[in-house]
Amino acid sequence: MDKVTQRFLKHIERANNIVITTHIYPDADGIGSEMALCLALQKIGKNAICVNEKKLNERYKYLDPKDVIRSYDEVKDTIDKIDLLIVTDTNSLPRIGASVQELVLKTSNLLFIDHHPCPRELAAIHCIDVSKAATGELVADLISALNVEIDEDMALALYTSIIIDTSSFRYPTVTANTHKVISKLLESGVKPPQAFNLINGTKKIGYMKLLGNVLSSVQTSQDEEVAWIILEEKALEDNKCDVEDIHGFINHLLILDNLKVALMFREIDKKVKVSFRSANHRVDVGIMAQALGGGGHNHSAATVIDGSIENVVAETVEKVQAMLEPLQDS
Numbered sequence: 001m002d003k004v005t006q007r008f009l010k011h012i013e014r015a016n017n018i019v020i021t022t023h024i025y026p027d028a029d030g031i032g033s034e035m036a037l038c039l040a041l042q043k044i045g046k047n048a049i050c051v052n053e054k055k056l057n058e059r060y061k062y063l064d065p066k067d068v069i070r071s072y073d074e075v076k077d078t079i080d081k082i083d084l085l086i087v088t089d090t091n092s093l094p095r096i097g098a099s100v101q102e103l104v105l106k107t108s109n110l111l112f113i114d115h116h117p118c119p120r121e122l123a124a125i126h127c128i129d130v131s132k133a134a135t136g137e138l139v140a141d142l143i144s145a146l147n148v149e150i151d152e153d154m155a156l157a158l159y160t161s162i163i164i165d166t167s168s169f170r171y172p173t174v175t176a177n178t179h180k181v182i183s184k185l186l187e188s189g190v191k192p193p194q195a196f197n198l199i200n201g202t203k204k205i206g207y208m209k210l211l212g213n214v215l216s217s218v219q220t221s222q223d224e225e226v227a228w229i230i231l232e233e234k235a236l237e238d239n240k241c242d243v244e245d246i247h248g249f250i251n252h253l254l255i256l257d258n259l260k261v262a263l264m265f266r267e268i269d270k271k272v273k274v275s276f277r278s279a280n281h282r283v284d285v286g287i288m289a290q291a292l293g294g295g296g297h298n299h300s301a302a303t304v305i306d307g308s309i310e311n312v313v314a315e316t317v318e319k320v321q322a323m324l325e326p327l328q329d330s
Ligand SMILES: [Mn+2]
Pocket: 029, 030, 089, 115, 134, 135, 165
């Protein structure tokens, strides 16, 4: 048994009242991981609930059919004793939100269950495994270590975690273990087309038009190693597009020949969110995003930069090209 699993079991053994949370603006990995873990802990008799900063976004409610995820406001007056606070899919406390951070003060036991890069010292005392493609993959293994059978609700949530975090199995983070977990989830009753459509097949015509416009105005550096798309606030409004729907736009760039880095610039108020994807395993966009004030995985990362969209695009593209310069092709 690996150290991450041992540490997890030790924490669970000692705790009865367990609160699980995830990052703000949670995605399917954060939600699927906390929800499945919560159901598993309930099955072994723990008093477990999920508490998020905000109520679950409508589009994700199907991932929580037993309604175990609560908003902080719903539970703040009833929670007093917390033996263990588990944070899934991030290892940064500010990322869990200002209100949920209040719960940290009510417990002496905090455990991150995550797959994002972090300092060695943090990984040494938490359950952080960067070899996992999704926190959901790690949680599936931890649930098995608890000897709990993964039921259909858990399986759909964890399967969705993994398809979202791997962009349907296309990232370099996908391993044999990822597929072993997927195999187990299918045996637990997941139907892939149904799971795929529930999370992806919900787009409106406005989405299609916006995607078309954005992709047809793609730009690249002269050597085509950097490609980028720009999303202006107005275009989102005009097409009545949900922000949640546009995260995947950038992935369409990854099929370009010669590409090393894909960028997506999105205007938010007076700032610009810059998303990064790596199309080449030698290029670590996590480090690039970190150099520009953000962070993330080797293959997928982001930062937020102050300034007008025109300036941020020009400056970031120049910096990314400079960062690519010393790399040798092979
Ligand atoms: Mn994740």
